[in-house]
Amino acid sequence: MNPNDHEPIRVLVADDHSVVRSGLAAFLSVRDDMELVGEAGDGEEAVRLCGETAPDVVLMDLVMPVMDGPHATAIIRKAYPHVQVIALSGYHDEARVQAALEAGAIGYLLKNVSAPALADAIAAAHHGRPTLAPEATEALVRAATNPHRADQELTPREQEILEMLASGLSNHEIAQKMGLSRSTVKFHVSNILSKLHVSSRTGAVAVSLQNHLAR
Numbered sequence: 001m002n003p004n005d006h007e008p009i010r011v012l013v014a015d016d017h018s019v020v021r022s023g024l025a026a027f028l029s030v031r032d033d034m035e036l037v038g039e040a041g042d043g044e045e046a047v048r049l050c051g052e053t054a055p056d057v058v059l060m061d062l063v064m065p066v067m068d069g070p071h072a073t074a075i076i077r078k079a080y081p082h083v084q085v086i087a088l089s090g091y092h093d094e095a096r097v098q099a100a101l102e103a104g105a106i107g108y109l110l111k112n113v114s115a116p117a118l119a120d121a122i123a124a125a126h127h128g129r130p131t132l133a134p135e136a137t138e139a140l141v142r143a144a145t146n147p148h149r150a151d152q153e154l155t156p157r158e159q160e161i162l163e164m165l166a167s168g169l170s171n172h173e174i175a176q177k178m179g180l181s182r183s184t185v186k187f188h189v190s191n192i193l194s195k196l197h198v199s200s201r202t203g204a205v206a207v208s209l210q211n212h213l214a215r
Helices: 020-028 043-053 067-077 094-103 115-126 136-143 145-154 156-166 169-176 184-196 200-209
Strands: 009-014 034-040 055-059 084-089 107-111
Touching: 009 020, 009 043, 009 115, 020 136, 034 043, 043 055, 043 200, 055 067, 055 094, 055 115, 055 169, 067 084, 067 094, 084 094, 094 107, 094 136, 094 200, 107 115, 107 136, 136 200, 156 169, 156 184, 156 200, 169 184
Parallel strands: 009 034, 009 055, 055 084, 084 107
Antiparallel strands: none
16 A cells, blocks of 8 residues: 555645635645645746645646646646646636646546545546546547547457556556556557547547447
8 A cells, every 4th residue: 555545635726716726725624635735826836836845636727827727737747747637627628628638637627526526536636547527528529530430440459458548557557467568558558549539548538438448
């Protein structure tokens, strides 16, 4: 068991609306398993605070001044790969959903999400598991080109790896489970993304679940 499993999940909130930040801060303050470590009013501040506060999960608004959410997410994921980002937006159009996931967000939730669902998503993100609002999943499916044809193109090995992706396993875990090298798994994952016409692991899982390509 990870020794950090019993420590509060450190959460950074990034939103340019103080009312939203206050609401999220209040939500986190009543939980023993989560801790608010910082609040940012724009993407640039979010990147800076990531380096100063070492969060586990960032709740990231997408439309902010100075630097928008997707740009900040991409920088954070590159500089601090162990920090997971959940996009928390009032919009669920295809362009915004894809931009967030392409930048490296592990989840996409709408701001009307319930407190229990948000808590579950934060915990899931901390353990490397994606969470998408149903509206975000539908947007990804609309953006995908002919996903049913992709099912016919997947090889048996790619199908097996897709099942593991849907279970939340990392490339390293998949490599160990299948007795493959990480580079081989990375190659297969790249092929899966290409065949499903998506640009992220989260997008692949969403499209595959929507079209019953994975359990």
